[in-house]
Amino acid sequence: MTIPFADLYAQYLSIKSEIDTAIETTIKNSAYIGGEVVKNFENAFADYIGIEHVIACANGTDSIEILLKAFGIKEGDEVIVPAISWISTSEAVSAVGATPVFVDIEKDFFTIDVNLIEQAITKKTKAIIPVHLYGHPADIPVIMKIASKNNLIVIEDCAQSHGAKINGQIVGTFGHASSFSFYPGKNLGAYGDAGCMATNDAAIAETVRMIANHGQKGKHNHLMEGRNSRLDGLHAAVLLAKLPHLEKWTEARIKNASSYHNLLQKSDIELPLIKDNYRHVFHLYVVRVADRKSIQKKLSSAGIETAIHYPTALPFLPCYAEKKNSHSDFPVAYLYQDKILSLPMFPEMSNEQIEYVSKSLLS
Numbered sequence: 177m178t179i180p181f182a183d184l185y186a187q188y189l190s191i192k193s194e195i196d197t198a199i200e201t202t203i204k205n206s207a208y209i210g211g212e213v214v215k216n217f218e219n220a221f222a223d224y225i226g227i228e229h230v231i232a233c234a235n236g237t238d239s240i241e242i243l244l245k246a247f248g249i250k251e252g253d254e255v256i257v258p259a260i261s262w263i264s265t266s267e268a269v270s271a272v273g274a275t276p277v278f279v280d281i282e283k284d285f286f287t288i289d290v291n292l293i294e295q296a297i298t299k300k301t302k303a304i305i306p307v308h309l310y311g312h313p314a315d316i317p318v319i320m321k322i323a324s325k326n327n328l329i330v331i332e333d334c335a336q337s338h339g340a341k342i343n344g345q346i347v348g349t350f351g352h353a354s355s356f357s358f359y360p361g362k363n364l365g366a367y368g369d370a371g372c373m374a375t376n377d378a379a380i381a382e383t384v385r386m387i388a389n390h391g392q393k394g395k396h397n398h399l400m401e402g403r404n405s406r407l408d409g410l411h412a413a414v415l416l417a418k419l420p421h422l423e424k425w426t427e428a429r430i431k432n433a434s435s436y437h438n439l440l441q442k443s444d445i446e447l448p449l450i451k452d453n454y455r456h457v458f459h460l461y462v463v464r465v466a467d468r469k470s471i472q473k474k475l476s477s478a479g480i481e482t483a484i485h486y487p488t489a490l491p492f493l494p495c496y497a498e499k500k501n502s503h504s505d506f507p508v509a510y511l512y513q514d515k516i517l518s519l520p521m522f523p524e525m526s527n528e529q530i531e532y533v534s535k536s537l538l539s
């Protein structure tokens with residue numbers, strides 16, 4: 177048996193006629209940039225998360241950067257980010273000229289440790305970007321309290337957490353604004369790069385819409401210099417066709433995670449945990465193992481593809497070497513970067529595939 181890390185083709189086949197029609201219609205209408213289909217997707221996604229404004233853009237990295245710009249974050253400012261994330265979270269901060277300030281993650285939950293945030297706040301701190309990593313929400317209610325006390329903006333990075341919830345409230349609706357990626361492998365993925373920004377703040381919504389489309393408010397009315405970060409019509413059509421299936425796919429991910437849990441719980445592999453009243457949407461199923469290299473090799477020989485998210489925590493990447501970050505400043509991220517292993521996880525996985533991965537892991 178061979179088991180891919182994710183199987184995007186299986187997902188396409190499961191809704192082939194809907195996708196084919198969506199693509200064909202977009203081509204028939206030559207609706208390649210902007211237009212009805214993008215608007216329709218923005219409205220449908222806004223309804224899904226229950227927010228006033230969704231503004232589509234080219235990808236989930238741009239969306240963080242554009243939001244930071246819209247909130248006026250610039251050179252000389254500091255923005256707090258977690259020590260483990262995909263680099264976009266910190267890269268976007270540097271891209272607007274500000275400085276990312278890393279904070280270690282929570283033991284067991286991989287998200288920013290809220291107990292360490294206040295000590296990282298300085299006079300220069302302007303914002304916090306919590307990441308709902310792997311699909312498990314960060315402790316955003318506490319983060320909002322800290323932000324309010326210290327007058328900080330919160331931009332939620334929801335790239336890995338479409339549909340995740342705390343006490344029934346969906347992530348992306350807690351902060352001042354939120355950022356989503358629709359990269360193909362995400363829980364809701366386009367057929368190329370895509371992303372969006374979401375907010376209940378009408379003024380921020382208007383500003384980010386302008387920035388993402390050359391600073392225009394209406395055609396040729398450039399109120400500022402912006403950039404080209406638009407969602408292509410074809411991607412919007414794919415996303416609009418996929419959105420009605422997202423909940424079913426999310427439930428399938430949760431069920432797969434529960435099967436892994438039942439099969440692996442008696443081993444010494446450290447399994448992902450879920451906080452009470454949190455909905456973890458299992459974008460990734462990340463375990464911790466002592467001897468990762470040999471386990472990955474064993475799984476690879478059994479035809480099982482695995483991945484590491486991420487092999488080096490952000491503070492220790494070469495691009496941040498000048499900060500001279502010490503391992504002892506980020507002990508959890510440092511400990512976990514050598515232990516984390518992402519197992520195959522996708523909604524279309526069969527019980528047989530999960531059993532095979534688990535059996536191979538335990539052999």
Ligand SMILES: Cc1ncc(COP(=O)(O)O)c(C=O)c1O
Nearest residue numbers: 235236237262264335357358359
């Ligand atoms: C946590 C996180 N933030 C931001 C991004 C950036 O999204 P994109 O690849 O669409 O630019 C990603 C994508 O991998 C991500 O995982």
